[in-house]
Amino acid sequence: MAARNIARQTKGHYPAPTAALAVMRDTFAMSLERGLEREAQVLGQLIVTDVCKNLVHIFFLSQRAKKRNAPAAARPVQQAAILGAGVMGSAIAWLFASKSVPVLLKDIRQEVVSAGMERIRNLFSKKAGDRPETVERVASQMALVTGTIDLEKMADADLVIEAVIEKMQVKQTVLKETEARLKKTAIFATNTSALSVSELQQVAARPENVGGMHFFNPVDRMPLVEIIRGRHTSGTTVATLFDLALRLGKTPILVADGPGFLVNRLLMAYLNEACLMAEEGVDWQSLDHLTTNFGLPMGPFRLIDEVGIDIAVEVGNTISSAFSYLKRCRLLEQLNKAGLLGKKGGSGFYLYRSKKETPANPVANRVLKLSGGRLATENDLRRLLLLMVNEAGRCLDEQVVATPEDIDTGMVFGIGFPPFRGGLCRWADHQGRPALVLELRQLAEIHGERFVPCANLENNAGFYPVKTK
Incomplete structure (x- = not known):
């Protein structure tokens, strides 16, 4: 039973749980000394595997943000406000309250606010479980959240995050209406997933106080937050958003403004x-199956x-x-x-x-008008992955992010790129740069410009420095 459960949960990608179970079974009747000797032997074998090295790499990625030297001092955030009480807005409000930060949840219709408050209550109840103190605990947490349709209540907010519809005109209108009611030191952050922070700043009276704070859905489970610096975003605003993400228990990365960010x-x-593959006749269900076998969630x-x-x-x-x-x-x-x-x-x-x-x-x-189609192959999987690798190289060329560590952090903690593979850039380096570039050139001949190797891939031996023995 235990072996089956491990196989189901790890899908064969993580050798340590299976090895640990085998050690327990094999050493059950051994003396303590012999059992510890066997355990040390197996541990030594596991430590040198690529999976172990990749997981250590991921651990260090998760700690990088905590060691960042900020170029400017962060402002304190004692009161937050969320504009938009939909799924994302209410989840972000829940996050603030879960970390003991008082938060306003504002929308233009009371029924939307009420629905958002109910989502927050349900999240708190779900996290609290069946413990005897659940009712009191949820009540105390909900006391930190105030639903409102009154924009005037934003006056005391140190930070406002908008989570309204993904339309630039709507976001700019919301910014103008809200900013007029905020104190001069208040920061306005957009949760946009792709729109330009710099364009949003064009209508701001205090553009230096405007930045991006992109949470990932579902907010209660996804660790990543992209901190986006627009053209006029100040160092203080960036530092405040970055430090706040850490305070909220998230893993932030700093990203330059650009379509889709990272x-x-x-x-x-x-x-x-x-x-596009489905259009070409690849069975889309088989492609889903192939990518999950690779390790994607x-x-x-x-x-x-x-x-x-x-x-x-x-x-x-x-x-x-x-x-x-x-x-x-x-x-x-x-x-x-x-x-x-x-x-x-x-x-x-x-x-x-x-x-x-x-x-x-x-x-x-x-x-x-899809019917049947051929089953997806390993070549189809590599086509998907190599396109992302090429875009990752372009992001470094364009300074969207500063390092391959930023990319791997974003891909593992933002979309669930398999941790046992170490991240997209680390996986790409394991393929070997010359072979990877050649494969991209071959794909470009068939599928076009998007596969033409970028400068980063052409001019470097790898994303990470090559270690010499």
């Missing part, structure tokens, strides 16, 4: 490529459903408009027009009628 730029290129089409097909269309359009070399796929727009929203709407590529069973949605195939 994670969504790489992610949307990957998701778009998966849709879910396949591209399941992930699209989780993100929301409408959101994926919005972000995808932003990315493809900004980077002309990315070939545009129409599959998601067709599903969106047909009213399929993904998990939140009950149907997308999959059906979500129960929590236990989520079968493929036959309507999706009919809408998209």
Whole structure:
């Protein structure tokens, strides 16, 4: 039973749990001395594996932000406010309250605020479990959250995070209306997943106080926060947002302003490529299966459903408009027009009628005129991964982020790139740079400019310095 449970949970990617179980079984009847000797022997074998080295690398990535030397002092945040009481806004408000930071949750309609407050209450109840003190505990935590439709109550906020619809005009209007009611030292952060922070700053009276703080969904489980510096964002604003992310228990990375920032730029290129493969005749369910076998938490089409097909269309359009070399796929727009929203709407590529069973949605195939198709292969998987690797190199070339460590942190803690592989850049380095570049050139001959190796890949031996023995 234990062996089966380990196999189910690790999918064969993590050798340590299986080895630990074997040691317990083999040493049960041994003396303490012999048992410890056997344990040390197995531990020595595990320590030198690539999986162990990669997991140590991930641990150090998780600690990097805590050791950052900030160029400016952070401002204290004693009162926060969230604009937008939808799924993301209410989850962010929950996070602040869970860390004992008083927070306002504001929307323009009382019924939306009430629904947001109920989501927060449910999250607190879920985390508290069945402990006897649950009711009192949840009540004390909810006391830190105030729902409102009154913008005037923003006056005492040290920080405001907007989580409204992904439309620049709407966000700019919200910024102008809110900023007029804030104290001069208050910081305004946008939770946008792809829109320009610098463009948002254009309407600000105090653009130096405007930055990006991009949380990932679901907020209660995803560790990453992208801190985005717009053209006019001050060092103090960046330091405040960065330190606040740490205070909230998150893993922040500093990202320059640009379409999709880091994670969504790489992610949307990957998701778009998966849709192009489906258009070309690759069976999309087999592609989901192949990517999860690689170690990703879910396949591209399941992930699209989780993100929301409408959101994926919005972000995808932003990315493809900004980077002309990315070939545009129409599959998601067709599903969106047909009213399929993904998990939140009950149907997308999959059906979500129960929590236990989520079968493929036959309507999706009919809408998209997909039938059957060839099964995905290892070459298809590498095509998806190498496109992300090339985009990662471009992000370094363009100084979207400063280091490959930033990319690996973003990909592991933002989308769940398999930790046992060490991150996207570390995985790419294991492939060997000459072979990787050659493979990209071959893909470029077939699929076009997006696979032409970037300068970083052409001019460097690897993302990370090559260690000499």
